[in-house]
Amino acid sequence: ALSPEEQAFQDRIDAGERIEPRDWMPEGYRKTLIRQIGQHAHSEIVGQLPEGNWITRAPTLERKAILLAKVQDEAGHGLYLYSAAETLGESRDEMTQKLLDGRMKYSSIFNYPTLTWADIGAIGWLVDGAAIMNQVPLQRTSYGPYARAMVRICKEESFHQRQGYHIMMKMARGTDAQREMAQDALNRFWYPSLMMFGPSDKESVHSAQNMAWKIKINTNDELRQKFVDQTVPQAEFLGLTVPDETLCWNEEKGGYDFAEPDWNEFFEVLKGNGPCNAERIGARQKAWDDGAWFRDGLSAYADKQQARRMA
Numbered sequence: 001a002l003s004p005e006e007q008a009f010q011d012r013i014d015a016g017e018r019i020e021p022r023d024w025m026p027e028g029y030r031k032t033l034i035r036q037i038g039q040h041a042h043s044e045i046v047g048q049l050p051e052g053n054w055i056t057r058a059p060t061l062e063r064k065a066i067l068l069a070k071v072q073d074e075a076g077h078g079l080y081l082y083s084a085a086e087t088l089g090e091s092r093d094e095m096t097q098k099l100l101d102g103r104m105k106y107s108s109i110f111n112y113p114t115l116t117w118a119d120i121g122a123i124g125w126l127v128d129g130a131a132i133m134n135q136v137p138l139q140r141t142s143y144g145p146y147a148r149a150m151v152r153i154c155k156e157e158s159f160h161q162r163q164g165y166h167i168m169m170k171m172a173r174g175t176d177a178q179r180e181m182a183q184d185a186l187n188r189f190w191y192p193s194l195m196m197f198g199p200s201d202k203e204s205v206h207s208a209q210n211m212a213w214k215i216k217i218n219t220n221d222e223l224r225q226k227f228v229d230q231t232v233p234q235a236e237f238l239g240l241t242v243p244d245e246t247l248c249w250n251e252e253k254g255g256y257d258f259a260e261p262d263w264n265e266f267f268e269v270l271k272g273n274g275p276c277n278a279e280r281i282g283a284r285q286k287a288w289d290d291g292a293w294f295r296d297g298l299s300a301y302a303d304k305q306q307a308r309r310m311a
């Protein structure tokens with residue numbers, strides 16, 4: 001049974017009210033938001049790595065400028081999200097420490113390598129496409145700062161998705177070698193993209209409570225289905241083949257039947273055993289260590305300013 005405070009909180013949620021940082025909230029609500037928003041922030045930052053890999057090798061100056069802008073956008077998303085999580089009482093330094101020592105996660109998708117330029121297209125099209133599918137409903141999430149951060153993030157993600165699709169269009173209509181590269185990128189990114197929505201509803205530990213709190217608006221399987229339904233016609237338009245022989249339109253449900261990803265692989269990646277986990281965390285650890293002098297400088301400056309104000 002809910003305590004009177006918890007009941008009053010649930011009533012506000014049910015009435016569609018936004019919860020703001022100074023409002024009373026159950027400890028579980030605060031904790032799960034720090035977890036979800038913090039993991040989301042980490043994903044934006046770690047997500048810069050696979051794409052950053054291609055900045056120096058983009059095929060034209062224009063593509064390079066676009067990719068640079070996109071990767072910078074991801075940094076911005078990470079910063080809004082860390083700020084939103086900080087309003088719940090956990091500092092960005094603490095969250096970073098938890099990421100580095102494995103107590104916090106980031107999206108499984110960023111543990112896969114970017115082997116060719118077509119992978120940059122596939123990431124924009126599929127990975128940002130999946131991110132939008134998940135994040136558009138989060139604009140209506142119950143926690144105010146998170147919902148507001150999502151508005152700008154979703155606008156920028158739509159641009160990212162289009163630039164990815166545009167790369168795929170060029171590749172798919174290019175030479176045979178380019179078309180093969182595009183198909184290969186789709187083959188490698190299809191199932192990892194489906195995994196982004198999280199485990200099946202049966203396996204999802206947080207869904208029921210988080211939907212009651214309107215932290216989550218849709219279940220993992222609902223969003224995965226919507227993503228498949230949206231993406232299959234886009235693949236057909238490109239003349240590419242989704243790597244799923246069981247894929248077929250189901251008139252009755254008004255959506256595609258499709259093969260589940262390999263959930264063993266998903267749980268292995270979550271445990272740290274994906275193709276690039278060690279490399280990604282290594283890069284974050286190095287950036288954190290290399291930035292120590294700068295953080296020290298900032299705090300020394302802040303202390304000096306404070307001392308001057310006190311004097």
Ligand code: ACO
Pocket residue numbers: 035036039040041043044047105106107108109127128131134195196197198199203204205206207210216220270
């Ligand atoms: N990658 C890594 N971990 C995942 C993933 C994934 N794709 N999906 C689920 N998990 C983890 C959950 O974090 C949870 O572990 P935890 O308790 O240690 O945190 C566990 O698997 C069980 O999953 P659920 O109970 O279904 O977790 P949850 O309700 O949090 O749902 C989801 C997962 C859908 C990813 C949710 O957290 C969410 O909507 N997050 C916000 C969006 C986001 O983080 N996007 C990042 C990628 S997109 C991008 O930024 C470009």
